[in-house]
Amino acid sequence: MALNKKVLEYIDLHREEALQLLLTLAKIPAPSNHEEKRAAFCKAWLEAQGAEGVYIDDAFNVIYPVGVSGPDTALTVFSAHSDVVFPDTEELPLFTENGRIYCPGVGDDTANAVALMTVAKYVAQFKLVPQTGGVLFVITAGEEGLGNAKGARRIMAEFGRRVTAFFSLDGTGDEITNGAIGSKRFRIRMATEGGHSYWDFGNRNAIACLASLIDNLYAIKVDAGTTYNVGTIEGGTSVNTIAQSAEMLYEFRAERNESLAGMEAHLNAAIELYRAKGVKVEAELIGERPCAVGVDPGKERELATQTEKAVREHYGLSPVFRPSSTDCNIPLSLGIPAVSVGCCLGKGAHTRGEYVELSSLLPGLRLAFDLISRYIALL
Numbered sequence: 374m375a376l377n378k379k380v381l382e383y384i385d386l387h388r389e390e391a392l393q394l395l396l397t398l399a400k401i402p403a404p405s406n407h408e409e410k411r412a413a414f415c416k417a418w419l420e421a422q423g424a425e426g427v428y429i430d431d432a433f434n435v436i437y438p439v440g441v442s443g444p445d446t447a448l449t450v451f452s453a454h455s456d457v458v459f460p461d462t463e464e465l466p467l468f469t470e471n472g473r474i475y476c477p478g479v480g481d482d483t484a485n486a487v488a489l490m491t492v493a494k495y496v497a498q499f500k501l502v503p504q505t506g507g508v509l510f511v512i513t514a515g516e517e518g519l520g521n522a523k524g525a526r527r528i529m530a531e532f533g534r535r536v537t538a539f540f541s542l543d544g545t546g547d548e549i550t551n552g553a554i555g556s557k558r559f560r561i562r563m564a565t566e567g568g569h570s571y572w573d574f575g576n577r578n579a580i581a582c583l584a585s586l587i588d589n590l591y592a593i594k595v596d597a598g599t600t601y602n603v604g605t606i607e608g609g610t611s612v613n614t615i616a617q618s619a620e621m622l623y624e625f626r627a628e629r630n631e632s633l634a635g636m637e638a639h640l641n642a643a644i645e646l647y648r649a650k651g652v653k654v655e656a657e658l659i660g661e662r663p664c665a666v667g668v669d670p671g672k673e674r675e676l677a678t679q680t681e682k683a684v685r686e687h688y689g690l691s692p693v694f695r696p697s698s699t700d701c702n703i704p705l706s707l708g709i710p711a712v713s714v715g716c717c718l719g720k721g722a723h724t725r726g727e728y729v730e731l732s733s734l735l736p737g738l739r740l741a742f743d744l745i746s747r748y749i750a751l752l
Contacts (some may be wrong), residue, residue, distance in 0.1 A: 375686070376742055382740050383495060391491045391738060392731075394418070397423045399483045405456040405520030408433045412455060415512045419490065432527035433514035437493050439749070448535045449748050450509045450528060452700055453486040453542040454516035458723050473719070473728040479643045480719040480729045485542035488511055488716035488741035495742070496749060503749050506537070516543070516700050519558070521660045524569070525700035529707060538676060539704040540744060544697075546688045546737060550713035551677040552696030553705040554598075555633050558624040558660030559640070561586070564653040565619030567599035567610075579619040580608050582652050587621065589643045598696075599632045601625040622659075622717035628696055630664045643702045662698055663706035672710040680712050683743040687736040688718070716741045738740040 376384075403411040415435045421425045427437045435455070441448065449724065457478030459465070467476035476483075493510040495501075509532070512526030529536065544550065563586070565577035587603055601624065608619025625636040644654045677694065684692045692714070701711035718739030719729035742751065 376739060376746065376751070380558065380742055380746075381739070383454050384742060387491060387494075388459070388735055388738065389741050391487055392734065392738045394490065395474070395479070395484055395487045395734070396467065398466050398487060399474070399479045401476070402458045402461045402463060402465055403456050404462070404669035405458070405515050407462070407572055408514040410453045412512070412514065413491065415455065415486070419493060419497070422494040422497050424493060425739065427647045428525055430531070432523050432580045434527055435512040436528075437497075437510040439496055439508045439510065440502035441509070442562045445680045445731040446508035447537050448509055449503075449506065450532075450536055450539045450704075450743060451489060451492075451527070451542070452491040452513050452528075452540065452583070454482045454512040454513045454524065454700060455486060456514055456517050456520055457481070457483075460516045465712040472731050474731060475726065475728045477725050477727055479714070479727055480545065480717050481722040481727065484517070484717040484719075484729050484734065484737065485544075488737050489507045489542050491738055492741050493746050494536040495751070496745070497752050499522070501749050501751070506748075508748055510744070511714075513700055514574070519660050522662060522700055522703055523702040529703050534707075536704060536709055538672075539658060539701060539709055540680075541675075541711065542716050543699050543713045543743060544607045544686055545715040545718050545731065546740060547690050547692055547718065548715070549677060549680055549684065549694050550697040550699055551694055552559060552628065552699060553665040553700045553702040553704065554626050554628055555630060555635060555664035556624055556698060557633060557658065558622065560620060560657045560659050561644075562618065562655040562657075563647065564618045566702070568615045570613040570615055571696060573615055573712075576615050577652065578615045580616040582647060583608065583619040583621060585723055586643060586647060589646070590640065591621065593639050594628070594633055595636070598629070599636065603638065607691035624660070628664060630666070633664065664702070665705035666750065668705055668710055669708070673712075676712045679747060680714050680744065683740050686712060686732075687740040708752055713752065714740070
């Protein structure tokens with residue numbers, strides 16, 4: 374849907390303000406499960422722009438409801454996440470160079486949060502409401518890693534089947550996520566008798582047992598679209614000690630719940646082999662993201678098509694469609710159509726060299742306004 378001249382002029386007039394917001398917000402630390410500072414900033418900023426009824430829920434989501442007239446109002450959700458993968462609790466390092474903004478988390482997902490907040494400001498400033506139903510603008514928490522999509526889970530737990538469509542502004546504008554890659558994540562601990570490296574030689578070593586388990590897990594042949602990974606390992610006491618304990622973080626991902634179940638069965642069988650030998654093994658589930666279930670193909674295709682048209686209009690790109698692990702996993706697992714697309718271009722997501730292209734931010738704002746314009750008529 375082409376944006377009218379007034380909206381385009383508004384975006385151009387406020388592009389510098391949006392840039393300054395990005396430069397400020399990107400530096401605020403927000404590791405998953407510790408998004409308090411960003412949440413407080415976003416709430417205060419939205420209220421300063423005239424947004425009414427903004428609140429922070431117990432998952433640290435920042436929620437701005439628009440046109441929600443009652444408990445039965447049908448809802449469309451527009452979201453972007455506040456957390457980043459980095460553990461920094463001090464100000465994140467940011468600099469601009471050669472037409473790029475460099476900062477950990479600047480593209481994933483701060484630039485998208487800024488685009489969403491800019492649209493929310495416009496809606497608040499002109500007191501716009503949807504023609505039918507309601508809209509929730511949400512800065513979600515816990516999208517990354519062991520955040521376990523806690524923000525999206527909380528939104529769906531609170532609003533449930535009232536949600537008829539879910540948009541996540543995430544990633545870059547050259548890709549559209551219209552499928553959910555599910556996952557399970559485990560902390561696996563092994564314990565043995567250990568002992569002195571010389572006098573107790575022959576006792577079982579927890580590190581060796583863990584290494585053997587890893588070798589077993591990596592022997593599986595998987596279907597296309599199914600992956601697995603050991604992300605960290607640690608354990609032992611010293612070079613002259615037979616390790617009494619060791620642990621690892623292990624995950625597997627798949628596009629189908631049946632494949633996830635098969636991977637879990639393989640993990641459980643491998644663990645039982647070591648338990649049968651007297652090795653203590655604990656497997657703690659620390660993260661779980663569901664696959665899509667029961668989504669109406671026509672409604673999902675409609676969301677994907679309108680998003681693709683908007684990307685072509687404002688970026689002049691043919692976006693790649695692919696499944697991924699995003700906030701959309703949660704509504705998709707409940708049969709609710711959802712798509713994810715980014716409002717910036719850049720590289721290096723999940724690295725400390727992450728950047729966004731300055732030139733991509735203006736079309737990204739236009740893309741965000743275009744998507745919302747299908748639900749709220751813009752002046």
